[in-house]
Amino acid sequence: MKLLFSLLCSFFAILLINFQVVFAQNLEIDLDEGKQLFSQNCTPCHAGGNNSVNPTQTLKLDALENNKKDTIDAIIYQVTNGQNSAGMPAFGDNFSEEQIANIAHFVLNQAKNNSW
Ligand SMILES: *[C@@H]1O[C@H](CO)[C@@H](O)[C@H](O)[C@H]1NC(C)=O
Ligand SMILES: *[C@@H]1O[C@H](CO)[C@@H](O)[C@H](O)[C@H]1NC(C)=O
Numbered sequence: 143m144k145l146l147f148s149l150l151c152s153f154f155a156i157l158l159i160n161f162q163v164v165f166a167q168n169l170e171i172d173l174d175e176g177k178q179l180f181s182q183n184c185t186p187c188h189a190g191g192n193n194s195v196n197p198t199q200t201l202k203l204d205a206l207e208n209n210k211k212d213t214i215d216a217i218i219y220q221v222t223n224g225q226n227s228a229g230m231p232a233f234g235d236n237f238s239e240e241q242i243a244n245i246a247h248f249v250l251n252q253a254k255n256n257s258w
Contacts, residue, residue, distance in 0.1 A: 170240075176248030179241055183233065191249075191258025195229045203253040212253070217246035 180188070187194050191201040199205055206212040211220055221242050224232030233242065252258050 171247045172244050173248050173251060175241065176244035176246070179237065179245050180248055183236075184245070187230070191252060199228060200258075201249055201253055202258060203256065206250075206253050212250070214243070214246050214250055217249055218242055221245055 188201055193199045193201070193205075199209055203212065206217075211217055220230070221237075222232065222234035224230045224234075237245070
C-alpha cells in the first residue's frame with residue numbers, strides 16, 4: 143500500500159514537472175513588448191545594441207557569441223541577475239518572467255537579423 147502510494151506520488155510529481163515545462167515553452171512571445179521594454183529600460187546603456195559601459199560587450203551577434211550570451215536562456219539569466227563585473231544591474235525584481243523573456247527574444251532577434 144505504501145509503495146503504491148509513493149508510486150502514485152512520483153507519477154503526479156512527474157506529471158506536474160512535465161506540465162510546467164510545457165507551460166514554460168508555451169509562453170506567448172511578444173517582440174513588440176520586448177522592444178518597448180528595451181527602449182524604456184535598456185537604452186540608457188544599450189542604445190543601438192551598443193554598450194556604453196563596456197564598449198566591446200555589445201548586443202551584436204559576434205559579441206554575444208564571444209561572451210556566450212547568444213541564447214535566449216543566457217540573455218534571460220543576464221537580464222534577471224545582472225552582472226556586477228560588467229556593471230549591469232539585475233532586472234529580476236522589476237519585470238515578470240514573461241516580460242524578461244520578451245526582452246531576451248527581442249535582443250536575440252535584433253542580433254541575429256543584424257538589425258541594431
Ligand atoms: C553604436 O556604436 C556605433 C559604433 O561605435 C556607432 O556608430 C553608433 O552611432 C552607435 N549607436 C548609438 C545609437 O549610439
Ligand atoms: C527597479 O525598480 C526600482 C523601483 O522602481 C528602481 O529603483 C530600480 O532602479 C529598478 N532597477 C533597475 C535595474 O532598473
